[in-house]
Amino acid sequence: MESNLKPSSETEDAPIAELREASKHYGAVVAADGLNLSIRRGEFLSFLGPSGCGKTTALRMLAGFEAPTSGDILLDGQRVNEVPPHRRPVNMVFQHYALFPHLTVAQNIAYGLRQRRPRPAEGEIARAVDRALETVRLPGFGPRRIWEMSGGQQQRVALARAIINQPKLLLLDEPMAALDKKLRRDMQIELQTLQRSLGITFILVTHDQEEALSMSDRVCIMRSGRIVQMGSPRKLYDRPASRYVADFVGKSNFFSGRVTAVEAGRTELAAAGGHLIAGGAPVEIAMGQTASASLRPEQIALHRKGAGGNTLPVTVINRIFLGEHTEYLVRNTDLGEFLVLVSRQAEAIEGEFEPGDQALASWQDGAALILGDD
Amino acid sequence: MRIYALAVYLFLYIPIGIIALFSFNAGRHASQFQGFSTQWYGKALSNPFVMDAFQTSLSVALASAVLATLFGTMAALALQSVSGRLRLAFDALIYIAVMVPGIVIGIATLIALVTLFGWLNPILVAIWPFAAKAPQLSLGYGSLIAAHGLFAMALVIIIVRARMAGMDRSLIEASADLGATPWGTFRQVTLPQIFPGILAGFLLAFTFSFDDFIIAFFVAGSQTTLPVYVFSSIRRGVTPEINAIGTMVLAVSLMMLIAAQAILQRGHKAA
Numbered sequence: 230m231e232s233n234l235k236p237s238s239e240t241e242d243a244p245i246a247e248l249r250e251a252s253k254h255y256g257a258v259v260a261a262d263g264l265n266l267s268i269r270r271g272e273f274l275s276f277l278g279p280s281g282c283g284k285t286t287a288l289r290m291l292a293g294f295e296a297p298t299s300g301d302i303l304l305d306g307q308r309v310n311e312v313p314p315h316r317r318p319v320n321m322v323f324q325h326y327a328l329f330p331h332l333t334v335a336q337n338i339a340y341g342l343r344q345r346r347p348r349p350a351e352g353e354i355a356r357a358v359d360r361a362l363e364t365v366r367l368p369g370f371g372p373r374r375i376w377e378m379s380g381g382q383q384q385r386v387a388l389a390r391a392i393i394n395q396p397k398l399l400l401l402d403e404p405m406a407a408l409d410k411k412l413r414r415d416m417q418i419e420l421q422t423l424q425r426s427l428g429i430t431f432i433l434v435t436h437d438q439e440e441a442l443s444m445s446d447r448v449c450i451m452r453s454g455r456i457v458q459m460g461s462p463r464k465l466y467d468r469p470a471s472r473y474v475a476d477f478v479g480k481s482n483f484f485s486g487r488v489t490a491v492e493a494g495r496t497e498l499a500a501a502g503g504h505l506i507a508g509g510a511p512v513e514i515a516m517g518q519t520a521s522a523s524l525r526p527e528q529i530a531l532h533r534k535g536a537g538g539n540t541l542p543v544t545v546i547n548r549i550f551l552g553e554h555t556e557y558l559v560r561n562t563d564l565g566e567f568l569v570l571v572s573r574q575a576e577a578i579e580g581e582f583e584p585g586d587q588a589l590a591s592w593q594d595g596a597a598l599i600l601g602d603d
Numbered sequence: 604m605r606i607y608a609l610a611v612y613l614f615l616y617i618p619i620g621i622i623a624l625f626s627f628n629a630g631r632h633a634s635q636f637q638g639f640s641t642q643w644y645g646k647a648l649s650n651p652f653v654m655d656a657f658q659t660s661l662s663v664a665l666a667s668a669v670l671a672t673l674f675g676t677m678a679a680l681a682l683q684s685v686s687g688r689l690r691l692a693f694d695a696l697i698y699i700a701v702m703v704p705g706i707v708i709g710i711a712t713l714i715a716l717v718t719l720f721g722w723l724n725p726i727l728v729a730i731w732p733f734a735a736k737a738p739q740l741s742l743g744y745g746s747l748i749a750a751h752g753l754f755a756m757a758l759v760i761i762i763v764r765a766r767m768a769g770m771d772r773s774l775i776e777a778s779a780d781l782g783a784t785p786w787g788t789f790r791q792v793t794l795p796q797i798f799p800g801i802l803a804g805f806l807l808a809f810t811f812s813f814d815d816f817i818i819a820f821f822v823a824g825s826q827t828t829l830p831v832y833v834f835s836s837i838r839r840g841v842t843p844e845i846n847a848i849g850t851m852v853l854a855v856s857l858m859m860l861i862a863a864q865a866i867l868q869r870g871h872k873a874a
Contacts, residue, residue: 292780294779314779315787320780321777323777331795340783341782394782
């Protein structure tokens with residue numbers, strides 16, 4: 230009954246925001262090239278890619294700071310191309326926070342509420358500010374000046390200033406870039422918790438794959454103004470559609486070669502020196518095409534001796550102790566250097582390898598992925 | 604090198620120091636110190652001609668500084684959205700206005716105003732609808748304020764723009780993002796951010812006008828500003844009274860400059 234009264238845009242499964250063929254050109258430079266994306270209500274979505282890939286442009290088009298050259302931006306089913314930022318129910322946490330230096334912490338946080346017409350009563354604003362400070366775990370910090378706050382605290386103030394408006398989208402532009410590593414980790418966990426408890430749709434822009442993978446429900450990988458692949462972090466890790474994605478999401482070794490066999494569920498690639506590597510192909514690949522076999526370091530094992538398929542003789546070049554794992558850099562005369570991640574358990578059986586040791590690198594059938602080179 | 608620098612500073616500041624020193628001279632000779640006294644200050648402040656000139660200087664400085672600050676700030680804001688050749692042309696004109704010697708500005712302003720009045724006054728007479736005599740434009744308060752205001756405006760533009768250049772653009776975006784209209788953003792973010800620059804610009808514009816002799820000499824008409832008064836009195840010999848006036852003008856100017864610098868420094872720290 231009730232759903233009939235509401236416009237379709239307000240139903241639960243309708244996207245909260247959409248990009249439809251959205252492009253942004255600056256003269257001859259194409260910053261965003263026909264982006265198509267539908268953002269789900271309440272999800273945590275990340276745009277991941279190197280600088281200049283268009284992720285910030287996508288975010289700024291959603292915020293209203295950039296108008297698309299062509300295509301449409303939709304918020305809650307409404308086309309908002311021409312709606313200026315101050316009329317969009319969207320808030321942003323800026324890279325360097327952009328806190329107002331002439332205002333106190335409380336005044337910064339209250340800024341959005343004070344712009345509303347009719348303006349809420351002062352008591353109401355004060356209560357909302359206190360609640361927001363509570364939410365970002367800075368109770369009592371209201372009267373402080375911005376420059377008295379540390380980087381991590383400023384970040385929380387920026388967050389409080391954005392969420393107090395209960396935006397439909399919260400946009401985060403590399404919010405953790407200025408924090409040190411330990412603080413960043415804490416903040417990531419906190420952001421994720423906050424997002425779940427508030428139920429606001431978060432859109433994060435980052436070039437830090439670990440950040441994107443650990444926090445997001447979905448990750449949108451971008452390159453040269455285009456979306457290359459989009460999906461859950463697990464899907465992107467397990468089934469990357471291209472070498473670019475496999476390279477960006479987690480660590481991987483790549484062996485280039487030519488496709489020599491394509492069968493159901495099994496593609497074979499002839500790498501340098503005639504080594505045959507077989508595996509699955511997430512995206513169909515044609516016979517004779519050049520491609521890369523991707524093998525994650527943890528999918529490769531090191532042995533002192535053994536035989537059979539999927540085995541390469543290697544020389545250990547270097548060893549890095551990582552605690553639970555040891556990362557070995559090894560070299561095969563034909564295929565060059567690659568990384569192998571050996572667990573403590575495996576090391577207990579085979580013993581530690583020293584630089585200069587001869588060893589055999591092997592992997593299970595089907596562990597490799599055969600990926601197109603683009 | 605340090606001795607050389609010291610010599611330069613001594614050469615620059617000793618005459619000023621001597622003026623200040625002799626303003627406290629008990630005797631009436633400009634070259635012979637005969638004991639400490641503040642009598643000349645009392646004399647200067649009770650001289651109706653001095654007080655009249657002081658009042659003229661003060662009102663001209665205030666009015667021209669207000670005008671220069673208002674229009675200079677507006678120009679600086681507008682120039683933000685001007686780029687390319689037009690911007691270059693404006694920048695050049697602004698710096699020229701600051702660098703051209705005062706005497707050139709004085710003569711040029713005088714000629715321009717006299718020519719303008721020569722054109723306008725007959726027209727005013729022709730279109731004046733009342734029986735009483737038509738008002739005639741002439742040199743005086745108006746021309747002083749206009750000339751000082753115009754050239755101090757260049758100073759204000761430079762100072763306010765320097766302040767704006769140091770301002771984080773993302774603050775304006777953040778304000779818009781939080782729902783503030785463009786006017787709201789200007790009022791709540793841009794203005795407080797550039798305010799130290801505006802205030803410093805005002806103080807410098809005030810000092811520029813208060814100190815100025817050359818332009819005032821040409822365009823003051825029948826009005827006498829303090830520097831013009833000092834100049835005309837000097838022809839009758841330098842008295843400790845003149846020294847006292849000079850010292851007071853210097854003190855006012857120095858205070859303004861120090862205040863302007865302090866405001867800019869503090870504003871810089873807060874930003």
